[in-house]
Amino acid sequence: MARLERMAGLLDTKFRIAGLRFGWDSILGLIPGVGDLVTAVPGIYTIYEAAQLGARRRVLGRMALNTGVDFVIGGIPLIGDAFDLFFKSHRRNVDLLKREIARQDPRIAA
Numbered sequence: 001m002a003r004l005e006r007m008a009g010l011l012d013t014k015f016r017i018a019g020l021r022f023g024w025d026s027i028l029g030l031i032p033g034v035g036d037l038v039t040a041v042p043g044i045y046t047i048y049e050a051a052q053l054g055a056r057r058r059v060l061g062r063m064a065l066n067t068g069v070d071f072v073i074g075g076i077p078l079i080g081d082a083f084d085l086f087f088k089s090h091r092r093n094v095d096l097l098k099r100e101i102a103r104q105d106p107r108i109a110a
Contacts, residue, residue: 001101004049004094007042012088026084029074036074043067043089050097059100063093 014023028035047063055063070089074080 001098004046004097007046008088008090008094011039011042011090013091020085022085023090025070025074025088025090026081029081029084032077033075036071036080039074040067040071043070043093046090046093046097050093050100053097053101054104055097055100059096063096066092066096 010023011025012023013021015021025039028039031038043063044067047060047067050063051060066089070084070087073083073087076083
């Protein structure tokens with residue numbers, strides 16, 4: 001879980017300028033075509049790890065939707081670049097997984 005948290009932080013909230021937090025997802029997304037494809041790979045990896053941890057299909061579907069929306073809308077020139085600054089799909093997916101793990105075992109702090 002800690003590895004997924006670090007990865008989400010690097011991709012979504014690593015840097016701060018004028019109070020705006022962004023990460024490598026937003027920076028790489030500026031590269032047409034390739035950037036969003038590259039940042040989709042860690043999203044897919046997070047979904048894979050969630051499946052290995054026993055997340056319900058419903059949660060996996062929501063994570064896939066977050067990753068897909070980030071990939072599709074992020075690929076639109078200019079609009080996608082602005083979208084990437086505000087839609088933190090990796091952070092959202094890690095938060096979904098943390099809630100799912102806590103639901104499975106309430107003794108685990110989320």
